[in-house]
Amino acid sequence: MASRDEAKKLGLTDLEYDEILKILGREPNYLELTLYSVMWSEHCSYKNSKVVLKRLPTEGPQVLQGPGENAGIVDIGENLAIVMKVESHNHPSAVEPYQGAATGAGGVIRDIFAMGARPIALLNSLRFGSLDNPRAKFLFKGAVAGIGDYGNVIGIPTIGGEVYFDDAYKENPLVNAMCVGIIRHDKIVRGKAAGIGNSVMVVGAATGRDGMHGASFASGELSDDNPDQGSPMQVGDPFKEKQLMEACLELLEKEWVIGVQDMGAAGVVSSTCETAARAGSGIELDVALVHQRDENMKPYEIMISESQERMLVIVEKGHEDDVKQIFKKWGLEAEKFGTVTDDGMLRILENGKVVGEVPAKSLAEGVPIVKRESKRPSYLDNLTVDISKLPEPDDLNEVLLKLFDLPNIASKAYVYNQFDQTAGTDTVVSPGSDAAVLRIKGSKKGIAVSIDGNGYYCYLDPYEGGKQVVAEAARNLVVTGAKPLALTDGLNFGNPEKPEVYYQFEECIKGISEASKDLGIPVISGNVSFYNEGKESTVYPTPIIGMVGVLEDVNKHCTMEFKKSGDLVVLLGENTDEIGGSVYLKEILNIVGGPAPRLNLDDELNVQKCCLKAIELGLVNSAHDVSDGGLAVALAECCIAGKLGFEGEIEADIRPDVLLFGEGQSRIILSLSEENFEALNQLSKEMNVKLSVLGKVKPDIINVRIRRNGSVAGEINVSLGKITEVSKNAIKRRVENVR
């Protein structure tokens, strides 16, 4: 029997140990205790977050599957649905970035095909320390190569993503991977172990000692002095995953398949107890029947191993050989190792002898929920910036060029050109735009997908930041002409046992909930990653929002680049005098502060609706949202992408640098031929959206003049070639030239 001391060593609290005694009515043995310790870790149980996550709106007529399954599913019409999920692999990536990132992609891909869907796209959201830091550079290069190689080899295109550098992520990088799949409604499979007597099988790779205690590893802070953690790293094999994917998709066509589940974190134990809990059943299994690649594995090791590229499959009794045949075709093993029972127990045998027995539901759902203490961090009281005291730059050209030399603003081509973007021949708009657009073969429809986060805004104002990240993800879809449908959230925070971190978490969720409710975009899946801290630093509170939208006619999609010299350039939405939270303030003036820009959700919705309508009516030639770096950066991005310049004059009673580089929300830049202006003007009036003319598309030069009280108060005049070059090289020169 295992004592309270052993429970503590495994990371269980007194309260949790007492709960286990209550559930079992006896002391657990070591195997049973281990199962509780991994299943009740934060990573598997969400014990620290559940209470708060209840706030998130998860329902809507379009939602076919909300949170709680392998992945969420949203209806896009014509009997088609999109399956999606984001997942973090932060801790493994901090230790071994290549494998950490690769297996992160591998895990989320399995979540998608476990639902019966064919994965059609990957996205990723990455955060590292500044590239001046050699360790950050190593982590960045490794994670990009790892996540790239995995997707490239398996042949799923990576169609979007984001990369951000800040020393808040120096010790603890964030690596979030998102996968999107497509499915017909009638083919949806769920992770359920139903039907007494049905067979439980493990398919795919053999089980070894890799990834032991991975879930627990992910549920603590990173440190060097945790020698008992064993080997939490997993090693990915994308070729095996590809075989597994094809075999599973072939298998899932069969009507005798009951349920499928990814063997991700906490491997056999999580997949068996979760599928049993969902069906209200039990499972009896024999660990000796699991095919193994290490010798003399103990029952607990087999139960919690996180060896990659494995799935749990539940089929009607009598079809075991049919399963084996399909997997053999793809060079994979499939073994029956258990049976569905009606007693609700997860009963573990070794060579026929019972070695452990606990209620399946108690493992999956029985963790005592913790409501953590929450306290507003004091730093939030010292963020106000007095604009009038800020120095005004002499040379706005220099500021713009400096901004485009920042890896956070510059072109990310260095990253996404390492990812296969067009495998599958569905990519209509590839990375480098606001959102990617995919066509759907056999349909007129298309989908747009984006992934976004702004940890810095969330640090400055967790509530506004939470709202803002949802709004921005939606805006990025809207500028392609897609109507946002649903989102998946990757919630990355520090140690939730610290009241200040918990406050950030609560406030961010409040903001996300409010925005997703007001914009009508429910949360259908997600992931929480806590304990993203090192010895010296805690990450910014960083919720990542992955979002999907639908285009009724993919041929009508819109892109960000200016198309034609002479086109009128206009702004939807209003310029503000907000400078707080801007990249300009942080990186050029070196001030961490200002409140993050405010977001009015009514205004946001109006701007988005107006933009969607304008694209639908074919009034505009390009659309791009204003975000990091502000208006000047957004204008330059339209120019760089379109290889065309801009000339214009903006009249405003705002300081030129604030007007050009402030990051006021709910703004979209459109270009259109002059003859469509009146129609757009009318539309914007009807929708109660402010429309102003910025200037015209011109060749070669970016020229913006700011008029204030009648006279020119500031001017940008830079050559397109120069700024393109700076943007292109900013990341590459930092990664490759400096050793």
Place this chain on the structure above:
Amino acid sequence: MKCAVIQFAGSSGDSDCYHVCKNILEKPVEYVFYKESFAPEDFDLIILPGGASHGDYLRPGALAARSKVMKSVIDAAKAKKFVLGIGNGFQILLEAGLLPGAVLINKDLKFFSNDVFVRVENTDTPFTSLFKKGEMIRLTLACKYGNYYADTDTIKCLKADNRIVFTYCGENGNTFESNPTGSLENIAGIVNPAGNVLGLMPHPERCAEELLGNTDGLRIFESIVRYIERGKTHGIS
């Protein structure tokens, strides 16, 4: 005419090639699994698609080149049927000895994914008859091992026989401007002496539809379809 798309373990371009044959070219097409075999007369055009067959383990294409179906592909090539190897399919043709040379990892040791400019050096092949000689086209390149290499004699021979079909070039059409993989002689694609086996690293099947922004690749497929349907005698004229 009838097309075959070979499905190796790990192929991912198979469905892309199948889609082009079936829905764009509107020709009969079948998948052939790598553990199967076929007779030379079964198909007119056999496509070896892209995607890391066998995970690129050992060397890209090395394991696939030794699979059962390749005996049938080699027999079909000998029988003057047309074989098109794209990306990993090109690597398989090299490993199977149907084309000379080898590929190394790209010069900057990274996966390269982007559109590239390619010059059509030889329009006297059944795969390129719809192009103009020296014409510059845009194709999608997506590979980690696309750095073509061969010994000096082989290169000499390829040049003398006019078997270098595609070369990488810059946006002004000059080969010195761009060589994304680091290939010798900027080689992007070569043909066998008989002219019925073409291998190329870029992906023409991804450049075959207006909606996807590029139809330059489609002309390679249209060239070979036209050639086969006109029943011309095989080989370089």
